[in-house]
Amino acid sequence: MGHWWERNIVEPGKLPLLLALTAFVVTFVVTRVITRLIRAGKGPFGNVRAGGLHIHHVVPGVLLTVVGGFGAVASARHGAAAVLSAVVFGMGVGLVLDEFALILHLDDVYWSEEGRKSVEVVVLTAALVGLLLAGFVPFGVNDLSQEELADRGTVISNIALNFVFSLVSLSKGKTRVAIFGAVVPLVALVGAIRLARPGSPWARRFYGRRPRARARAVLRAYRHDRRWAGPRRVLQDWIGGKPDPRPARLPGRH
Template structure:
């Protein structure tokens, strides 16, 4: 284990990335627990206000992201300064993306249906950073043997092919499959070979003169959404909390 840690985390300089990802996930989870307690009226927590103005946690998140980002650029990634900057950046990114929907809609949609976009943004970001962390890098590792270089080159080639499948899936309007497919190759392949979603770039380009293909794609998309909408909503509710019922946007609520 120590040899793997040295070769794949310390030597390539991935420790700051690991610290940033850990801080990102922990900050998001702690923030969601606190906001759900505030919403339920439990615990010692409350909304932060200054002169009657509600200070959203995206504000300190932006500050931490700026401090951590510039600190990372100015410091050595192998030193203590880089580690501290990575933690600050991860914490700031967690706070910012937890209110991604607020930034997107320029409205307090935290507990509305639109607020689910924040959870999706956090999950997808964590997945992509996890991919970068887990991936083999042929650079920054000393004294690699020919076999190790070949193995790492094979991995990189496979990632490149898988990335191509993910781009096709994205063009077919399957953003979630495209992003998750970067991590799990089979998902990207499935998204690439199946019919495109109606209205996607692929459908407009290749289904324009094929009415049967358009109809089949629409039927497949309807059945897919009907089958997976409820499980996806349950997972989002479990992670981020259930939105307020009967409301799309509730300004000023936490």
């Protein structure tokens, strides 16, 4: 175990990244537990207010992110300062992304349906950082031999090709695939060759005069959403808490 730790974490300089990821996940989990207790009216916790103003935890999150980020740059990933900066940075990012939906909508949507975006972003971020820890690097240029690394043309070609695949996936309305594809090349390739989602820039550009392709895209998107929407919502509710029900609309009001 000690040999594995030295070879895979310490020697490659991944300890700060591991600590940042751990602090990020722990901070998010603790924050969600506290906010759910506050929501249920249990425990000693309550909303932080100053002069009648509700201070969202994204505010200290931004401060911690700034301090940890600049600390990491100044420490150059060496010594106790790098370790401390990584932990502070991870805590800050955890607080900020827990209220990502609030920043996106510029509204307090924490317990609304729109608030699910925060959980999605947190899970996606944790997964991507986990891939980086596992040895994957953006655009899939890891695991190259010394000869291939010496050939800059090969490296640049790999990066450019995978970047194109990720852009195609993004234009097809597959944001998650495009993001993961920047790290795992096969994911980007699969996203690039499959049908685009209805309403995406790719579908509007290339399916406008192809009714059969448009119909197949709609059917595939419907089947995909029907299959995964339920499990995804259950997972999001388990992680972040169930959103408040939408208020019923009164007749004649929009």
